[in-house]
Amino acid sequence: MELTIDQFKELLEAGQKTFSGIEVEEGSLQNYNLSGCSFIECIFALDFSNASLKNSKFINSNLKTCNFTEADLTESE
Template identity: 40%
Template sequence: MYIERDITIEELIIELNNGIRSFRSIDVVNSGDLSNWDLQGVTFDECFLTGVDFTKCNLKNARLIATNLKTCIFQDADLTDAEIRYCAVESVDWHGAVINGTVFEENSSYGQMLSRVDLEQMVI
C-alpha cells in the first residue's frame, strides 16, 4: 500500500464538510471522532484510518477497500449495503452495527481471514 498523503482528523473533517466522499491512499495520522456523521456512500480505498470512531455513523453504501481499520469503532453504525474488502480489522468494535446487505470479504485480523459469518458474530 502506498500512502500519497498524511492528514489529520481535523483536515479529514474539513474535506468531508466540503462534500468530498472519495478518499484514496490517505493516512489519518491521529485517531478521532466521526460519531453520528452521515457518511453515506463514502469510499476509503487503500487508507489508514486507525482508531477512528464511527459510532452511530450512517455508512450505508460505503466502500472500505484495502484499508487499515485497526482499533476503529463502528458501534451502532449503519453499514447497510456497505462493501468491506481486503481490510485489516484487528481490535475493531462492531457491536450493534447494522450489516444488512453488507459485503464482508477477504478481510483479516491477526493473520486470520474473516468471513461474513465472523462479522455477524462480532456485531452481537
C-alpha cells in the same frame, strides 16, 4: 497522505466522497454521515460509532482499532 481529524472533516464537509491513500490515526466521526463514501487503500484508527456508512466502500483499507458501535453499515463493502 497523513491527515488530522480536522483536515479530514473539512474534506467531508466540503462534499468529498472518494478518498485514496489517506491516513487518519486518531479522532472521532461519531454521528457523521459518510453515506456513499469510498475509501481506497486508506488507514484509519477512528471512532465511527453511530455514524451512517450506508453504501460506503472500504477497498484494501486498514481499519485498525476502529469503533463501529451502532454505526449503520447497510450495504457497505
